[in-house]
Amino acid sequence: MLNPVTPEFEAQLRAALPPAAFKDDTALYMSEPRGRWTGQGLVIAPSSTEEVATLVKACAEAKVGIIPYGGGTGLVGGQLTDEGPKSVVISLERMNKIRAVYPTENVLVCDAGVILADVQNAAEDVDRLFPLSLASEGSARIGGLLSTNAGGVNVLRYGNARALCLGLEVVRPDGTIWHGLTRLRKDNTGYDLRDLMIGAEGTLGIITAAALKLAPRPVGIGAAMMAVPSPQAALDLLALAGARIGDGISAFEIMHRQGMDFLTEVGPELRQPFAEVPEWCVLVDVGLPAGLSPEDALEGLFEASFEQGLVTDGVIAQSRGQRQELWDIRENIPEANRRIGSVSSHDIALPLSVIPDFIEQGGKALAEVGDFRINCFGHLGDGNLHYNVFPAQGRSRDEYDALRGAVKQTVHDLVSEMEGSVSAEHGIGRLKVSDLEKYGDPAKLAMLCAIKDALDPQGIMNPGAVLRARG
Template identity: 45%
Template sequence: MSSNNLDLIDRLRSAVGAAGLVLEKEAKAAYETDWLQKWTGLSSVVVRPANTQETAEVMRICHETHTPVVIQGGNTGMSGGATPDTSGAQVILSMVRMNAIRNVDPLNNTLTAESGVILANIQAAAQEANRYFPLSLGAEGSCTIGGNLATNAGGIAVLRYGNARELVLGLEVVLPDGRIWNGMRALRKDNTGYDLRDLFVGSEGTLGVITAAVLKLHAKPIARATAWVGAESVDALIRLLAQMREVCGERLVAFEMISEESLDLILEHVADVRAPLANSHPFNALIELSDTQEQGLADLLESSLGDALEGGMIQDVVVSQTNGQTQAFWKIREGISQAQVRAGKAVKHDIALPISAIPAFVRGADVAVRKALPGAQIINFGHLGDGNLHYNVLLPLDSSPEAYAATTAKLNRVVHDIVSVANGSISAEHGVGQLRRDELRHYKSEVEFDLMLRIKQSLDPNHIMNPGKLI
């Protein structure tokens, strides 16, 4: 190790103490590889600050020494945004020790948490106060709220409550030079200048370090009604979605689409799941209502879907009768990532489209992908209610890294070109990271990309924040 590195580590140790450093090769390995095992890098040291002041001192040191920093939460990302490169020069700044819930205010419907708090713990703290924090995703038992905000996470309740950006009121951020911006305002109205909060939400650690947040809470739902439906086409599900929104209003919390091919993959590779319907259908939807009042919710769901069934909009439906049946439905939906990992190597497309454009996209993309890759296994599922599809193509498990990379580049161009024509987005909820960085340059306009670069240069002139990610 060079004298410069030793000096850097000594300075970092003085900032966070010996308990805040991870130096051993074996211990660092857990931070240097993402959970998907797709990206692996090397770091000079892992730094784990215990509070905002320690984080600020770490950033001041790295700014002065021009040391690149990769910010990491629960390391559950899908796009390689929290993994260092292979140079061994980057510092990993892990926020997991900043895990305190500072305040819960039921009267203001807010919860203040540090960035390293596990999402599930925030949900539990809200529930203890008879409130509800609606951000929910498959990794909620290990992902952190800082990472959720940095990537503007979505999840299953976006249809009703919005994504992470819409669930935060204020932020505390350590800037690249070590200054602390205290934007911890628990206000719904604040017209005093530029909205700096939204600048950092979704910035993937390229502009600063989110150290704490004031989060919005909601009234706690006490009733839920859940159903699984089968349909002949995406068009039918889009019409059903529109009808459900008109009839059920804000009670409609989730409208998840799963193609027949996706469902078959789950049934094959995930234990203890079975098909909800007796017959197969080209497309399925998992639909859920919730309310703060229990009376009439199940009847509303049954009558709405009964009308759709009688009108031929859908071909089959089963309404959950027990909590266990509801959990079984959701286990199917949540099992898709596990099934893909076990079955092959997925070329993943996390796309957003205007809901009305989804049927034409699916038809066009199916044809284009199978033309580019005959016999392609398309795994199409996602949050139909908010226009976010996970339009993936599964390659064989034994695909070589070279073949996987070449096919990914080829299919990205095919799929993302169709998304672009529909005025959609190539990243809906998983972030850009390393995975879509080059794609972003291809699809952003010169003006938009120039504005992003100017903001980056203004806040991070030494270019130390998460280099090689996003831009």
């Protein structure tokens, strides 16, 4: 059993760390974006890896829990807890330096507290691209993104956060530092500890710095939004786009009209590309090398897909501004969702070929549970859907509290039956611990517990996240 932060222990920490490390106004750190939980804890923001190590060592000796905090944008409760003994919340916000950029190597090294948008800008300054991109990029921090193996819109082409990292610096649960900040692309010297730490959600150590992969900036970028008659047509369009454009496809997003309707209902107010909102549409984004026209590539795709009956209408961006207008629609759907207030939100992954069946069966199954609006959208290119369930028009989510568990189980049971995952890119956190236990392979769970016991024998690192807390 862990010990709580006591006045005596806090005094010990204040003697070991500079005053600037201690946060007096902690309200920001005690809530999460969906407003479902509140947290507790002593919030400390170290300014260096050495200060993190000092803090972790003290917590290990006192057997006090540690909750790592990045940008606070996580949606599964991994960054806060209101249960158990009062813990130390370690915010990486003051560790926000770009340490080095190596353009010829396509590598950038930075502190874990650097905001994603700042990494993107630093890459752009040397005519490179850091392709991780998601709605919270203006506040999400690199350490948290790696700890959750974040995805975003460009996974189809560039992979998850794991695929964009070469090396890590990590403070282990005993306070020692693993100096794994390598820039090597080949290093077969034993177990891949980097991949073990990425996606561990701070349960095995605290990431303090990372060596990130950059990519050449595509010369020709473009986007098109195309109306499709069904999810199956969208999937067939994806295959056709891959055959015609290949690796030039950066993102392939699917959106149901419910998301568009939410934008109209609660904002943000955006210009809609179609006079009549289609039932389904896809957003195709491309990035091509010099000499190739994205507009021509997208026009050719539209013509071929129209001939095959896969699309019924389309808008091709003729400028970067128009491209951004199309992306503004996709990127603001989560904000409209937040304003409506979901009954239950689901971050799921499915084999591509079963997605049309899942969408059809999911709607029918939920209709037997209650009267809902379903907003299904997401990254069709990599099989990741955001399948969110909302109150009927004119009703609030509070009226559905008694049904929330049934909604979640209905969706997750169907995902499991179709050999999918109940957590595609947001992680497990504390919200999905029981889901991992219910749907996870028993052998996998046993290995996860063995790794946790080996690296964090006292269970002080983010207790209760990913795996159920001891005791």
